[in-house]
Amino acid sequence: MPAEYREVSFIIHPLEPAREILIAELSLLPYDSFLETERGLKAYIKEADFSEDAIRNLHVLALQESQINFQTRIIPEENWNANWEAQFDPILVDDKCSVRAPFHKPKEVAYDIEIMPKMSFGTGHHETTFLMIRQMLQMEFSSKNVLDMGTGTGVLAILACKMGARKVRAIDIDEWSYTNALENAERNHCEGIRIEQGDTTLLGIGDGYDIILAN
Structure with a gap:
């Protein structure tokens, strides 16, 4: 049944x-x-x-x-x-970045991100995620080395990838978030993102990042 x-x-x-x-x-x-x-x-x-x-x-x-x-x-x-589908509306940030689910039509924007959030945090509906995306759109990511700590759905790491970051590393302690971030990275053709499950102990002495994202 x-x-x-x-x-x-x-x-x-x-x-x-x-x-x-x-x-x-x-x-x-x-x-x-x-x-x-x-x-x-x-x-x-x-x-x-x-x-x-x-x-x-x-x-x-x-x-x-x-x-x-x-x-x-x-x-x-x-x-x-x-x-x-009826309750997960797509969002648009400053007419530049769209965050949507697979069942929504793509937007003609600079950065179109497709997310299936499941149990993970980070769809853009939460105010802090929305503001993080807005701030990122004002920054230069081209050729940068980026760390996304507490990646959730991977939405910020994916945006960094789409904005031209040279390397993107995404970490989350939650197993469900780790799996979801992997799926979403593949969904957005950002398989180059290094996604790991764990906490700050994964960070080594001497690791250098141009930009650190923490939402």
């Missing part, structure tokens, strides 16, 4: 830093994907793996500095892609 998914919609006030903490905690559970919204977060998990008790036991819900409410609904598997 087709698997069903559970959508968990979180309303968060104030948004940060509670949303980032929530994503970090949910990443330890078997959720398939996250979608950041204007008011909070939507998380998706197979119905067979869903536990409301696991959500209620999240430490972030006990924070006095924020208020988090949630509700859930079941999504039949046949509606999964349509539901995801």
